Amino acid sequence: MNRRIPWSTVILVAVAAFCAAVVLYENLGTAADRAEKIERDKLLVDIAKMEDISKAFVAVASALKPSVVSITTISKPVNFPFTNDPRFKRFYGRIPGKEGAGSGVIVSEDGYILTNNHVVRGGDMINVKLADKREFKASVVGTDAKTDLALLKINAEGLIPAPLGDSDSLRPGQWVIAIGKPFGLEQTVTAGIVSALHRSKVGVADYENFIQTDVSLNPGSSGGPLINLKGKVVGLNTAIATATRSDRYQGIGFAIPMNLAKRVMDKLKAEGRVRRAYMGVFIADIDDVPDGVIEASGFKEGGGAYITDIVPDGPAEKAGFKKGDIVIELNGKKVATKDQFRNLISTSEIGEEVTMKVFRGGSELTLKVTLASLEDADILPRRLTPQPPKILTPPQPRRKHSTTTRVRKPIGVGIDDITPGLAKKTGISVGGGVYVGDVLAGSFAEDRGIKVGDVILEVNGRKTGNSDKFALAIRMAASAKSISFMIARKGSTLQIHSAW
Template identity: 35%
Template sequence: MHDSRTHGEAYRTPKRGGLLVLAALAGLAAAPTLLAADTITFTDPETRASADVTAPTTLSKAFRHVANTLRPSVVQIISIDHPPYANRGGEAPRAGGNRIPEQFRDLLPPNRPAPPSNERGGPDRMGQGTGVIASTDGLVVTNNHVIAGADEVKVVLHDGREAVGTVIGADPATDLAVLRIEASDLVAANFGDSDESQVGDWVIALGSPFGLSQTVTAGIVSAIGREGVGLARFENYIQTDAAINPGNSGGPLSNIHGQVVGINTAISSANGGNDGIGFAIPSRMVGRIVNDLVDDGTVQRGWLGVNIQPLDPELAATFGHDARTGVLVAGVVEGTPAADAGLRPGDIILDIDGRQTDTPAGLARRIADFAPDTEVTIEFLRDGDALSRVARLGTRPGEGVRPAATTPAANAGPRLGLELAPLDDASREEASLTTRDGLFVRGVQADGPAAAAGIEPGDAILQVDGTSVDSIQSFRSAMEAAGEGTRVRLLVERAGMTRFVVVRTGD
């Protein structure tokens, strides 16, 4: 559809001025004797027009330098899913794409026709993305959603060589993953400090949009510190208008010096293409997560143990606070670092270790940036009085354990379009759930049966047709018993309230 619209625009009837020009050219063609032999000549670089082009030429050379520096470090990643897999009508998968809100399209290319069937009884399904070489011994950084659910990962280097990618570790909470490849003469990218990036800085995006490898585009930093986008648990994105499209996911965003300051992750788009709003994970976060993953395949984050909510002026006034700065403590979990430090409901946290925190997401990310057992100073208000406490952070519940390589529950039995995970303390706290049993809804396919029934990320599935489910296997068994093409009744909890939901299963 895009090509047809483009062609339609290209062949639109020209205006009168255009017709006159074409007619004049036709007249010249009919009378070649009127033209000099050397009508078109090429100006020598030394005698170019005297217009001042020093600044644009310098910028062009800077872009060339970035491209020449980084392109050897940029790879194309092909994720391969062997059958059995969830049915998508014969289309190739967009690995992890269903977990991204519709308005924030992931940067994997649109579904391509599936390759021919193989001996497993069906075709392999493939998705594409980008990665950046982080070390000469073969470590490659990309997005988790590029490789999530893949049975096989293929990495194509800038010179056309191919290598098998082994997943070292993945962190869905930030949408980052690390692969290792075995290859010689690898060129590692240099990473810069994203904290030095400012709005208005030039940035360059490299990747494989629509499978077109080694594509380079440029733009500026449109905003920094973007959160609340809904792509991952911990968000602190660099926003850019550099042209990035499906296939750029996992590729580098560079500053003008050729240093990687971000990993491209998603775009906000009405039609799946570039609308000038792209998001990249800042290199500061990338370095912290990648170093942890390389160490043992897991990420351990600090944990305070508070339930928090944003402040609006009316709510702040009830606590004697006349500004919107700070984050309100709505609850303190017993036996946690927050409780040990003496925090109470009604406290307004202003900063953590000298850095201001004005949103719940920012506070949670700030705490998660610290390693467990780190002591942090918390500045807060209580009944209008400024107080300070030191807390020794714990380990965020449910983390520090290497995730098992299991197939999502949505891929077993009738497909509901759900991504489920065992319910742990961190999930309960995050979603304000009261149940001790059940499965946590981590993602919902936008056009799936579960979404149509009103199920949302953060819900908990307690029962399937009256059968309690507290593991992926018990969910699979209950869904298989329900059969295909039938309705299934789910008992769902959302923020402490339970209700029954009827979902028509897919085939």
């Protein structure tokens, strides 16, 4: 017999099921809401962090703006004989002088301002405008064209110097800020990151060890500070890379490291010029050393400066350095490239004893050398072969009954004739020319970008089939205002042109 379930029970079960469904739905909804809220809170935290970074940029810009100045230069017009003629003045008036513009950074309360040499070069009058709109005439304390730095001085009160930082602490990827006067727009702030370090052969100065950045720089930005997020000046904006002659920003800028700028600045403040120290070595980058040499030495690290030869009786030879040594550290600082090494030596004090870590014969050793003055050095580059060199410094042709024609400056290269043995050893495939076996650190040749391993084909259009013809070509170029080298390098040909 079938038993009937009371309606009250059915209703009770239905109500219970409904309530359970409602509770379950609410719990599920609460979990979804909770997850959404957690995600939203995370986004708000990320936004807050970005806002904090934004505030850091604002704070740094606000703190450093008072230390950045605008620089305007005026060069006197060239006077031709006819410019003073009343009839010329009547129709054309006065010929205006040439104007230039750039930026600078205040480095002391008593009015010293650091900027680029090219900003003030050729300026007969230099005007400095502060962030508070005050304007002053500036005097040049000293300039150094080899690093493209200049130190100015103004007589003003209430100046706020910028704190100077340690450029050696920079790493690629770090945020940096630039303040300057691009296109005459004063106190312009731009930002970016450090793209690379130790950039050289940019063609701006003889001594280059640039910080590369993607900070927006344009004409007028030169001389302005590059600043880290701690509010410290870590570089001086100097140059931009351009794909055309428009001189417009292409995403690559270069700044002089502040540690280098500080050393030059101190010398300019003390003497008004830079007297460079000298060690007496020929050096090359590891990558420029012929294949097999580095492998045979057992050197495994990246970077360093390879010593290709030693100047006789120079500081390095007296200190025990040898050809083939690889300098990996100088006064505790890692040596990455030969240009960095050269900059560190040249801006050290004359007479200073520096400590270097050197790799030799599979092990590391420490050597100390007392630096001499480059101005007083008798620089005579040697050949790599034991034969007497065909050309040391450019020869001076002798004439009967007349004074000797002076060559303007030593070239600073050691050269070899290209023999079958040398061609096989170095992999040279060009015909003719002379092989560059040595390039003296700090010499005319190194400053112009001539490297160990280059083959010089021509000098001022004259063929250099061997060392005797090279010597003759150098003698013929002695009276010229400029010198041009045609060079074969790694399968391509390039032209290096420079004023003497």
